[in-house]
Amino acid sequence: MDRDAVAVVLEQLGEPRYRMDQIVRAQRAGAGSWDEVTTLGKPLRAELAGHAPLWSAVPEERLVSVDGTVKWRLGLADGRQIEAVLIAHAQGRRTLCVSSQVGCALGCTFCSTGTMGFGRDLTVWEIVEQALIAAQEADSQGARLSNVVFMGMGEPMQNLLAVFGAIEELHRPAPGLGISARQIAVSTVGWVPGIAAMQDFPLPVRLAVSLHAADDQTRSRMMPVNQRYPIASLLSACRRYCDKTGRRVFIEYVLLDGVNDSVDDAKRLARLLRDGRFHVNLIEYNATGGEFRASRPERRERFLLALERAGLEASVRRSRGADVAAACGQLVTARS
Numbered sequence: 286m287d288r289d290a291v292a293v294v295l296e297q298l299g300e301p302r303y304r305m306d307q308i309v310r311a312q313r314a315g316a317g318s319w320d321e322v323t324t325l326g327k328p329l330r331a332e333l334a335g336h337a338p339l340w341s342a343v344p345e346e347r348l349v350s351v352d353g354t355v356k357w358r359l360g361l362a363d364g365r366q367i368e369a370v371l372i373a374h375a376q377g378r379r380t381l382c383v384s385s386q387v388g389c390a391l392g393c394t395f396c397s398t399g400t401m402g403f404g405r406d407l408t409v410w411e412i413v414e415q416a417l418i419a420a421q422e423a424d425s426q427g428a429r430l431s432n433v434v435f436m437g438m439g440e441p442m443q444n445l446l447a448v449f450g451a452i453e454e455l456h457r458p459a460p461g462l463g464i465s466a467r468q469i470a471v472s473t474v475g476w477v478p479g480i481a482a483m484q485d486f487p488l489p490v491r492l493a494v495s496l497h498a499a500d501d502q503t504r505s506r507m508m509p510v511n512q513r514y515p516i517a518s519l520l521s522a523c524r525r526y527c528d529k530t531g532r533r534v535f536i537e538y539v540l541l542d543g544v545n546d547s548v549d550d551a552k553r554l555a556r557l558l559r560d561g562r563f564h565v566n567l568i569e570y571n572a573t574g575g576e577f578r579a580s581r582p583e584r585r586e587r588f589l590l591a592l593e594r595a596g597l598e599a600s601v602r603r604s605r606g607a608d609v610a611a612a613c614g615q616l617v618t619a620r621s
């Protein structure tokens with residue numbers, strides 16, 4: 286829903302504050318329209334229906350991967366589209382990958398979203414509704430939405446106020462989703478002012494930084510943002526974040542065949558990160574129709590071994606949902 290518009294109507298009508306929570310509870314329980322919010326009286330429902338739809342993000346397509354990953358294409362009230370992805374893990378846990386913008390302005394060359402250009406920022410509630418839809422899906426599978434990662438469409442740090450607002454709602458006990466802050470991750474391509482702002486955010490969410498290369502030339506080829514915030518300034522911001530919060534930073538590194546996956550690259554990366562406040566996630570590349578190919582398994586293993594020998598903590602993150610274009614770097618919609 287357009288929460289601001291709904292809040293104004295409730296206030297103008299002199300309704301008590303708990304009305305908003307009643308509406309959120311109804312959304313969480315799966316109400317599809319104002320008519321189904323039966324905890325509100327009929328006249329109030331009719332009044333609200335005249336101002337805003339109950340949902341601001343509506344599933345238009347739902348695809349299920351052979352590995353159980355679910356991807357939604359969601360239509361927004363202004364006709365634009367976003368995508369959200371729910372990934373299944375063992376023990377009934379589910380991770381939602383949420384979008385924070387329609388499209389993206391940063392144009393990373395390995396990423397489908399980057400080809401769309403920038404549409405607009407999402408509102409707090411357009412982000413939260415992705416989680417409400419995912420929580421219903423998890424419930425229907427007898428599972429629970431346990432983790433949320435801001436790794437979908439868009440650069441979350443360019444829409445940080447809405448991202449912070451959404452995190453507060455995701456974390457809030459019922460009727461919020463009650464997700465532990467430590468199970469929420471914000472991922473950035475290295476938007477340095479955003480990393481500085483994250484230092485002061487009171488909830489201990491995780492910070493993930495997409496580094497993807499150990500030298501500026503390679504990184505600039507993959508990520509134009511590197512010309513604005515090169516590796517040295519990015520890692521300085523990460524270290525300030527570690528100092529201030531006492532938390533470590535997760536470094537994301539997508540392995541591209543012959544581009545950034547040599548043992549020398551691994552050694553350079555280890556030198557950059559050697560003071561031990563980082564954990565490296567190596568990511569399998571997913572085809573996006575561009576110039577890059579995935580690293581071969583033997584190169585990936587050698588890269589991982591070189592990092593470990595240098596004393597870095599590292600792991601390989603397996604790709605999920607690639608058959609329905611739900612994997613990292615594959616999210617794209619027609620309407621931005």
Ligand code: SF4
Nearest residue numbers: 389392393396399439
């Ligand atoms: S990787 Fe992230 S920041 Fe880069 S183009 Fe894709 S969505 Fe934007």
